[in-house]
Amino acid sequence: MAEEVKLIPQVTPELKPFFDAARHHQLAVQKCDNCGKLRFPPAPLCLACDSPRSSWVAVSGRGTVFSFTVMHRAYHPAFKAPYTLAVIELDEGVKITSNVVGIEPSRVKCGMAVEVMFDRLSDEVTLPRFRPAAG
Amino acid sequence: MSLKGKTAIAGLGITRMGKNYDHSSALGFAAEAISLALEDAGLKRSDLDGLLVTTGVSYQGLASFALQDSLRLTTRLLADVNAGGSSAGTALAMAAEAIATGTANVVACVFADAPLKPPAPGGKGGSAGDAYGVPRGLDSAYGAFGANWVYALLAQRHMYLYGTTQDQLGAIAIAERQWANRNPMAQFYKEPLTLEEYHASRWITEPLHLYDCCLVSNGGVCVIVTSAERARDLRKPPVYILGVGQGHHPGPTLDNLDTGIPIAKETAFRMAGIELKDVQVAELYDCYTITVLLSLEGYGFCKKGEGGPYAAATRLGHGGGIPINTGGGELSSYYMWGMTPVSEAIIQARGEGGERQSPKHDVVLASCQTRNLSTHSVVVMGTNP
Numbered sequence: 001m002a003e004e005v006k007l008i009p010q011v012t013p014e015l016k017p018f019f020d021a022a023r024h025h026q027l028a029v030q031k032c033d034n035c036g037k038l039r040f041p042p043a044p045l046c047l048a049c050d051s052p053r054s055s056w057v058a059v060s061g062r063g064t065v066f067s068f069t070v071m072h073r074a075y076h077p078a079f080k081a082p083y084t085l086a087v088i089e090l091d092e093g094v095k096i097t098s099n100v101v102g103i104e105p106s107r108v109k110c111g112m113a114v115e116v117m118f119d120r121l122s123d124e125v126t127l128p129r130f131r132p133a134a135g
Numbered sequence: 136m137s138l139k140g141k142t143a144i145a146g147l148g149i150t151r152m153g154k155n156y157d158h159s160s161a162l163g164f165a166a167e168a169i170s171l172a173l174e175d176a177g178l179k180r181s182d183l184d185g186l187l188v189t190t191g192v193s194y195q196g197l198a199s200f201a202l203q204d205s206l207r208l209t210t211r212l213l214a215d216v217n218a219g220g221s222s223a224g225t226a227l228a229m230a231a232e233a234i235a236t237g238t239a240n241v242v243a244c245v246f247a248d249a250p251l252k253p254p255a256p257g258g259k260g261g262s263a264g265d266a267y268g269v270p271r272g273l274d275s276a277y278g279a280f281g282a283n284w285v286y287a288l289l290a291q292r293h294m295y296l297y298g299t300t301q302d303q304l305g306a307i308a309i310a311e312r313q314w315a316n317r318n319p320m321a322q323f324y325k326e327p328l329t330l331e332e333y334h335a336s337r338w339i340t341e342p343l344h345l346y347d348c349c350l351v352s353n354g355g356v357c358v359i360v361t362s363a364e365r366a367r368d369l370r371k372p373p374v375y376i377l378g379v380g381q382g383h384h385p386g387p388t389l390d391n392l393d394t395g396i397p398i399a400k401e402t403a404f405r406m407a408g409i410e411l412k413d414v415q416v417a418e419l420y421d422c423y424t425i426t427v428l429l430s431l432e433g434y435g436f437c438k439k440g441e442g443g444p445y446a447a448a449t450r451l452g453h454g455g456g457i458p459i460n461t462g463g464g465e466l467s468s469y470y471m472w473g474m475t476p477v478s479e480a481i482i483q484a485r486g487e488g489g490e491r492q493s494p495k496h497d498v499v500l501a502s503c504q505t506r507n508l509s510t511h512s513v514v515v516m517g518t519n520p
């Protein structure tokens with residue numbers, strides 16, 4: 001059987017804390033050390049107070065589908081169309097682009113509750129994706 | 136200092152569009168477009184003293200340098216202009232500013248791209264999508280490639296918030312096709328489109344069908360800008376640049392569907408001394424149907440959230456309101472980034488639109504955008520300075 005093809009993202013210095021947390025099955029976002037505002041993707045300055053000081057904190061991993069699209073072509077062999085690409089609005093207010101898995105793409109709706117799950121791609125990289133929230 | 140009426144468009148050159156393999160790279164199409172624009176204006180190559188070049192996805196490197204060398208041009212102004220799809224409006228503004236301030240006198244603004252490759256012997260041609268590459272960031276790990284998905288998210292969000300329907304997006308695609316069917320330069324000149332065919336077309340990235348997405352084109356467009364005074368002595372009636380503006384909204388537009396349009400519009404309309412009701416023809420950037428819908432809202436043709444019903448009722452001028460995207464736009468004529476709306480705006484302002492010509496064309500608007508409409512430029516042009 002042919003080996004599964006994967007598209008493993010580059011672990012940049014900016015995203016290393018994100019991937020470190022994901023390896024331990026936690027979803028982490030950046031937090032301003034000055035005012036506490038959360039942000040993702042990582043950025044050099046806080047958009048609320050301009051402070052450059054920040055750390056990473058774990059969040060609940062629960063949220064809702066803010067918007068989504070069903071990709072009907074796989075531009076890379078790691079993907080099998082159709083699949084759902086979505087922007088998730090986390091309960092903590094931060095948005096993250098990800099996949100919604102574990103549900104037929106045709107049943108995904110804006111506003112539906114989702115929770116994070118973790119997909120191990122390699123020793124270094126585990127990727128957070130989202131599935132319909134339990135219960 | 137206002138730029139209003141100080142400069143004018145004197146030349147327009149448009150190559151054949153689409154599966155055109157006359158040249159192997161964007162530079163060849165750029166050179167051909169320049170020569171067509173010089174001929175159109177009645178100018179010689181040696182009259183040019185400014186060159187602003189934008190190349191699409193197919194060319195890597197500094198095209199302005201390569202083009203200057205191949206055309207043996209000595210200039211006072213030379214640059215690659217890259218503000219993505221917004222570049223055409225940016226380049227025209229730079230040209231007008233340079234001419235008004237005495238930096239240059241005759242500036243060629245050119246866009247060219249050659250993403251399509253001819254069929255290999257015995258095989259199929261390369262897929263258009265392949266030219267757009269695969270980025271390697273976090274988004275790509277989730278299977279987010281190209282630009283289609285970003286606009287699909289916008290469309291989905293608009294549908295969720297305002298009840299916008301697939302039929303309403305389809306109405307935009309069909310209205311543009313009807314315009315293209317009157318434009319001999321359009322890639323879809325001879326192909327009508329029905330609502331049934333729209334719905335039956337394959338999904339690209341849901342909720343965007345094939346016909347919600349722009350064409351892919353090989354070709355080039357050149358616009359020559361000079362002083363109003365000089366333009367009056369040239370071959371074609373001058374199309375005066377009345378106002379230019381840019382607006383760059385810190386995305387993502389998805390958060391609240393706010394775009395760069397209001398800022399760009401405010402600057403350009405103030406410069407031109409006009410209001411929206413003075414605009415008689417509009418050419419709106421239309422990489423996707425949702426881009427047109429959000430532009431109708433952004434410019435104030437209708438209220439925010441009402442773009443769907445408005446587009447379905449007015450059908451870009453076929454059912455009411457002013458003529459919009461009269462050449463068929465990027466969806467149905469040719470995809471030259473911002474040079475698609477800009478070139479058709481010039482044709483309309485000159486009254487050269489043939490079967491698709493708007494009877495009123497004294498004030499014409501061309502909008503250019505990129506990055507989910509967060510990056511925007513606009514040119515207001517007209518027949519009187």
Ligand SMILES: [Zn+2]
Pocket residue numbers: 032033034035036037046047048049050051
């Ligand atoms: Zn802060």
